[in-house]
Amino acid sequence: MNDDVFAGIPVLLEARPDRNRSGLLRDLYLIPEGIVPAVERLFAAGYHLEDISGLDTKDGILVSYHFDHFEKPGRIALRVLSPHDTPKVPSIANIFDGAQWHERELSDFYGVVFEGNPNPTPLLLPATDVTTPLRKAEASRVSLGDLIDPGEIVQMDPRFDYFAPKDNTDAESKEAEA
């Protein structure tokens, strides 16, 4: 796995999760402007898009992109956290054509707008009935840190503090990196 595939792309948090438990080899949280360049790198490196998955959390709507490789298996997750009020993420459908449908499905279920999607029409839900059924009631939302354990944190922007340290050792190592 070429560690430099994301070199130069601003990363909010990068983690090496527990692969046996999470199914992920690498996990990266990006700013919205970073998703297109990151996906272009993965396209150039031969990856394919498995799916785009939404998650309604207290901290926003987490859009998770899952990529894998036909010849060098190892799942990579790219994530973008988007605010509930106006969730907007740049579309990657011009890089991976298959993303068009995945993004439309997320628009149906969560109301996320994917700017630049070539066909932003409802995919699964009726065109006349926009209900965003996977959005949770505010009282039912759980914060990101209470859902996902990122595992070993490789680099972290101090602003992206959704994952509280598990114990003092993690807090010390993150202070040393910052």
Next chain:
Amino acid sequence: MKHHLSPEQISGDFYSRRFEQGPDEDTLILNMGPQHPSTHGVLRIILALDGEYIMRAEPVLGYLHRMHEAMAEHRTYLGYLPNMGRVDYLHAVAWNWAYVGAVERLGGIEVPRRAEYIRVITCELNRISSHLLWWGAYLLDLGAFTPIMYAFDDREIILDLLQSVSGSRLTYSFLRPGGVAFDLPDTFLDEVKAFIPHMRARLPMYKALVTDNTILRHRCEEVGDLPLEMCRRYGATGPVVRGSGMAYDVRRAEPYGVYPELEFEIPTENSQDAMGRYLVRMGELEQCLNILEQAVQAIPEGEHLIKGAPKPRWKAPVGETYFAVEGARGKIGVHLVSDGSSTPYRCKLRAPGFSNLSLFAELAEGTLLADAVSILGSLDLVIPEIDR
């Protein structure tokens, strides 16, 4: 002549109004589906035709959308399991496996070796029954009425076998986190051992009657040319990508269960046409029998379900996981997130047919309508999996 139809009745619905560019003397806008014998379920494809040639195609989904992913958030972990059989009813054991595998990852639950072998045996039997139905239905689409009768004859043996162990003929809810629901009946392994040579003896007949048939070959060879690069752009997996030359199989790429202990080949073709995808699936029938032969010999005695396996109100530990298996149609993925309660916080279902169908609009451009039917059949689509 005065129309008795309203403007809406003439112009169709939201999707056909959006699709149609405006009146054009040379183009016919045709709805293929949602009721159509060859779309394999409730699938609608809007076509712009110039004579018999497809200028543009757009699948319109949602006619079988039941919001399975929302149901997950309102059921317990065990209570959601029957949904998996209804997602892809043709390879229900694989969807069961993808889901219980994700639950086992989250919960750190182990599976006894005997249960792992039971899973392999039932999953591969299910794969054969899925491919047999695909084969018969594909030939039906192409106008041959006989093969489906032979396919269903063989399929009936498998349905009886799986019913004896699971209670269901089709929508199996047979796996459990930590193993399988029931141990094998006493006669099951002997019956599988009898089925393997029976099925092997049928395959040469299928080849002589159908695979080598000149009409089938003309309907499938050089139809639906799908380069590997296009598979990658759309995330196509399974026999679709293996028919384009890439030997990618989740059982080898992300090993699970006891597949690492079993020897089998990954049938791959380089022709990247409908015939290639057809030959991959026919090759997989042989490989399934290969795996079954090893599994029925190697299956140990032991428990079919781990002690302390999740009970109905079980709470999954907090966390997130992604678990994938190789289904008959390709890579099945379950992305499961738990908040520590007794219902999943999120269960995303990654259906292989969803990605496989998404390439159809580009693949069908410029083809004959009859070839589009052949292309759809070669993708092996099950619409409930695509719509969920």
